[in-house]
Amino acid sequence: MHIVDGALSTEVLIGGAAITTVGLGLGLKKLNIENIPTAGVLSASFFIASLIHVPLGPSSVHLILSGLAGLVLGWAAFPALFVGLLLQAVFFGFGGLTVLGVNAVNIALPAVIVYFICRRGVLSENRTVAALWGAFGGGLAIALTTVFVAISLALTGDEFFEAVKLVLFAHVPVMIIEGVLSGMAVLLIHRVKPDLFQVATRAV
């Protein structure tokens, strides 16, 4: 859900850039020699995951998986997803430079919020409970992203309002898909390597 250059007002762009600077500052503080390789490799995995197209009805959607990124990386998800967005803008032409701040807030901030809300649930001993929290986190991240995108557009001008309402509804299936996939991923990780959810805690 990349907004493009030129759509938003200057105030929104500056606001987004300011929040992103703070988020990056906080996230980068959590990175040190020990966990930069982990964060980098996971950031690359999320970049690859965003290339996966999953069938949805007659069409398909590409994944964002920011909720899962938040659950695994915690605050470090902010710089990790920021790097992904920067690379997508530069090499793929998704989004743009002036909206990078806003796009980072819209996608990375929900990841961090999901971390704080769902972390305990995902660490649960009970696999099903953990998976359900994972699914909730995955869906919540997309829901928050959609709301944030809507807010960025609504703050820019009334002319986007009608489109924004439709966009919100159009993304409900995406939320469900992301939720289901994140839940399944959490289930598998619990079975195979539960340590993965300790990465974020270790990153302090």
Place this chain on the structure above:
Amino acid sequence: MSEILEVEQQSWTDSQSTEQESFLRSLDPRARVVASVIFSVTVVSLNNLAVLTVALFFAIALMMSARMPASKTLKRMAAMDGFIIFMLVMLPFTMKGEAMFHVFGFAASWEGLWKAIAIALKANAAVLSLMALVGSMESVTFGHALHRLKVPTNLVHLLLFTVRYIEVLHEEYQRLRNAMKTRGFRPRNSWHTYQSFGYLIGMMLVRALERSERILKAMKCRGFAGHIPMLNDFQFQTRDLFFILFFAGVLVSLVLLEVFNALSY
């Protein structure tokens, strides 16, 4: 240590194979990064459609000067998220103004149409210049340029690790997908598909974590102490100065055109 930084040819930049001597590619990467930032900021602050069209043509000229494959790059430029396209199409109907025509009783306004065209021009010009100036670089060079431009070291390290492993993990993803395919998996609208994709992603993350543990151990064996030497030494040469002056000239002309057009209305 340098083998860690040595990125194989990234599949999406296809730089090395097509890398011919091009003036733009021979410029100091720092100058290119800074130029693309300033160009983007300038373009989004312009409003006159004619001036924006000139800016888009300038971006196309940059692309050609960087010798990027035209059709592929232009396709990437024009690819936008579905919702952005939808929003632009809706703009004439959602923006109030002088009616252009009616569809099912909804008025489409000229103001909305102009605004939608302006956004499309800005977005395409900005993103095309970004791909031409910065996207034509090796991704590692891009990281080094950011480092030299005083971007926080942690962020540059994170970026370098990410670009280093994107290719590796993409191959891993392909391997897992091939394994699924040989077992007869075909993506459909079914619970089984979503479950399989979820497990696939989980497995990719597990493998990534294990890989990163091996990487860290290997790096420590080689004396890694949290610092990656940035081996690229950039030199700001006369041609970079010419480029900067020329680029600044173009930007100033664009702004002047915009201002004069605004006065003549």
